[in-house]
Amino acid sequence: MPDFAAPVSRLIEELKHLPGIGQKTAQRLxxxxxxxxxxxALALADAIRAAKETVHQCSICNNLTDVDPCLYCTGSGRNRxxxxxxxxxxxxxxxxxxxxxxxxxxxxxxxxxxxxxIGPEQLQIKSLLERLKTGxxxxxxxxxxxxxxxxxxxxxxxxxxxxxxxxxxxIATGIPVGSELEYADEVTMLKAMEGRHEL
Numbered sequence: 001m002p003d004f005a006a007p008v009s010r011l012i013e014e015l016k017h018l019p020g021i022g023q024k025t026a027q028r029l030x031x032x033x034x035x036x037x038x039x040x041a042l043a044l045a046d047a048i049r050a051a052k053e054t055v056h057q058c059s060i061c062n063n064l065t066d067v068d069p070c071l072y073c074t075g076s077g078r079n080r081x082x083x084x085x086x087x088x089x090x091x092x093x094x095x096x097x098x099x100x101x102x103x104x105x106x107x108x109x110x111x112x113x114x115x116x117x118i119g120p121e122q123l124q125i126k127s128l129l130e131r132l133k134t135g136x137x138x139x140x141x142x143x144x145x146x147x148x149x150x151x152x153x154x155x156x157x158x159x160x161x162x163x164x165x166x167x168x169x170x171i172a173t174g175i176p177v178g179s180e181l182e183y184a185d186e187v188t189m190l191k192a193m194e195g196r197h198e199l
Contacts, residue, residue: 008034060131062107062124064089072105079103081138085128085157087111087145091181095143098190103141106131111149112156120156128157132164139167141196146177158199169196 004012008030015026033041057063058070065071072078072092082103086092089107108123131137140161144150158168172195174188175181184192 057107060127061105062089062109062127063092063105077102080136082141083128083131083137083139084141084143086143086181087150087153088182091143091145094181094184094186094189095193097186098193100190101141101193103139108144108153111144111147111153113149113152123153125157125160129160129164132161132166137166139169141169141171141193142199143171143181143193145180146175147180154199162199168199170199171196 003009011030011033012023012026015021015029016023018026021029033044054066055064056066056068058065058068058073060069060073063070063072079102082101083106084095084101084103085106085108086095087108087110092105092107095101095105106124106128108125108128110118110123112118112120112123128140132140140157142154142157144153154170158170161168171192174190174192174195175184181189
């Protein structure tokens with residue numbers, strides 16, 4: 001005999017696919033949603049549906065956006081001579097929170113990881129090179145995560161970009177090695193941006 005009704009089991013299974021959600025947390029979330037007002041639960045479902053239907057990658061920087069190009073790419077106050085390269089769209093917010101960087105961004109969509117089958121072809125590197133063809137960009141700030149994969153990606157990009165005559169810098173190690181940018185606080189992120197160095 002099953003532990004839960006089939007729709008409840010399905011909800012629990014779907015919630016377990018979320019990062020950091022195990023069996024017990026999925027069960028708690030499922031029962032919370034079942035106890036919530038119908039309007040509250042349906043509002044969550046509608047928000048998920050609307051996000052999935054309207055959010056897509058920016059055609060210039062690959063950030064997640066509901067308008068194309070995104071607000072960073074079209075912002076009139078943005079410094080167009082600098083591009084900060086990050087692994088994922090979630091890495092942009094900690095940099096923006098410092099209120100010190102006003103340049104453009106480029107989202108790679110991951111980091112080099114041969115063991116997971118992620119090579120240069122799987123990342124948004126070609127579109128970054130296309131953006132440099134205008135000659136307007138003077139500096140590329142590489143803000144990949146300070147992990148083995150992030151460091152390998154930074155070194156690969158440095159070797160690829162330096163011959164093009166653009167200044168290539170790497171954020172400083174204010175971010176703890178082995179952590180990810182989305183968990184950094186504003187002060188740590190500010191120190192990392194201020195202490196970036198040439199690669």
